[in-house]
Amino acid sequence: MEKWLYLIAGGIVGTVSRYALAGVVSQKVGTAFPWGTLAVNLVGCFVIGFLDVIFERKFLIIHNYRILLMTGFCGAFTTLSGIMLEISDLAKKNEYGYVCGYVVLTICVGFILFKVGAAFAELL
Numbered sequence: 001m002e003k004w005l006y007l008i009a010g011g012i013v014g015t016v017s018r019y020a021l022a023g024v025v026s027q028k029v030g031t032a033f034p035w036g037t038l039a040v041n042l043v044g045c046f047v048i049g050f051l052d053v054i055f056e057r058k059f060l061i062i063h064n065y066r067i068l069l070m071t072g073f074c075g076a077f078t079t080l081s082g083i084m085l086e087i088s089d090l091a092k093k094n095e096y097g098y099v100c101g102y103v104v105l106t107i108c109v110g111f112i113l114f115k116v117g118a119a120f121a122e123l124l
Contacts, residue, residue: 006064010072018077044078048085 021043022036029035048070055066074081083106090098 003064003067006068007072010068010074011076014073014076017073041078041080044074044081045084047077048074048081049088052085052088 018040022040024036025039026036051066051070051074055061055070070085071082074085083102087099087102090096090102
């Protein structure tokens with residue numbers, strides 16, 4: 001039960017942080033390009049890469065803190081950070097075929113399914 005509380009707490013802070021950062025960036029540079037979302041995704045990738053090394057190689061930190069910060073906060077802040085962590089894990093295992101496949105499937109097939117979902121919604 002305790003891990004769920006860490007997950008929820010991290011998720012709440014990550015969600016609020018995402019909304020705040022995207023909003024500030026969009027206010028400063030405009031909305032013609034999704035700069036706010038881009039900023040969130042790039043910051044999230046940096047943070048999860050940093051935390052991955054901290055938790056794996058630098059410090060022995062209890063598992064609940066990993067859940068709080070990486071799954072909860074980063075997962076709610078941006079799913080792109082989670083994708084980058086999974087790609088990094090595959091690359092550590094020298095599974096570069098899986099890395100390429102995962103990237104293509106996530107971005108290309110994800111976009112195709114987005115368009116299919118939108119087309120179905122238009123039929124309603």
